[in-house]
Amino acid sequence: MTNPLPSPAQPLKIGTRGSPLALWQAHEVRRCLGAAFGLPDAAFEIVVIKVTGDQILDKPLKEIGGKGLFTREIEEALIDGGIDIAVHSMKDMPTVQPEGLVLDCYLPREDVRDGFVSPGVASLADLPQGAVVGSSSLRRRAQLALRRPDLKLVEFRGNVQTRMRKLEEGVAVATFLAMAGLNRLGMAHVARSAIAPEEMLPAVAQGAIGVERRAADERVAAMLAAIHDGPTGVRLAAERAMLARLDGSCETPIAGLAVIEGDQLWLRGEILRPDGSESITGARRGGVADAAALGRDLAEELLGRAPSGFFSWR
C-alpha cells in the first residue's frame, strides 16, 4: 500500500443508513477491518446518511418507486468523497453499481432463511385458514399467495420494533423477517421458526453484507480485499448474475440461492407472478469458477419457460 493506513487523525469514513441493523453492520465492518489491520475504533468514523426509503414509512416501497431508494444518497456521498466506504445489505443492492463505484467485498454470509415471526402461531403450516399476515416484500407476498391462497396479505413496513408493535396491536397475526437481521440484532427469539429454503426460497443475496468503494481508491481496495469472504463472493456472483439477467431487483418477485458443495455450486431460482398465481423454478449445478455463467444460464431457462405477460416488471 502506497498510502498510510487510516488513523485517529485521518479516519476511514464508513457510510451507512441509520437503522439499528444498518448500524450493526457498519460496526461489524469496522470490527473486521480493525482486526485485519490492528487498528483502533478511532481509526474509523461511522457516518450516518439519511436515505429516501427510510423517510417514507407509510407507503409500500413499490409506490414510492425508483431504483436505489435505500442506496442513492449513500452512493452519492461515496462518489463525492464524503465517505470512503459504504456498508450495505446485499439483498437491497441493484445488480449494477453507478459509474466509478465497485461492490465486490462481502463479509461471511449469515443465515439465509426467512424467519416466521408471530406472537401466537408456531409456524407457517400452523397459520389458520384466512389468517392476516403482514409483508411488504413482493417476493414473500407472491410466495405466500402461491402456497396459501387463503391468507390475507397486508402491507407491513418499518424496522423490527415497528413490526413487532403492529403484531401486538393485532394488525396481522404473523410476519416474516430475514433470520440474518434478527440474529445480528440479538432478536432471533422473535422468530417462532426459520423457514427452510425448500419451503420459501430466500431473496438473492439475503444474509450477506457488502462493502462498496470508489473504483479508483487503491488503498481501500487493498484493505477490503483482506476482509472479503471468497465463498460468499462465489455464491452472490451466481445469484446476482441470475437476477441481472432477469432484470430483477429487490422489488421484483424473484428468489435465488446458491450453495457450495465441495468444488460444485448448486443454484436454485424462482420467479413468480406478483399475485402468486404462478411460479417457475429451476436449478443448475456447476463448477464454482463458472458461478456467473450458471446464474445467467438459469435465468435464460426461467425466461424461456415463462409465458408472455409473466414479467410484469420487464
Ligand SMILES: NCc1[nH]cc(CCC(=O)O)c1CC(=O)O
Ligand atoms: N429489505 C430490507 C432488508 N434488507 C436486509 C434485511 C435483512 C438482513 C439481510 O438479509 O442481510 C432486511 C430485512 C428483512 O428482510 O427482514
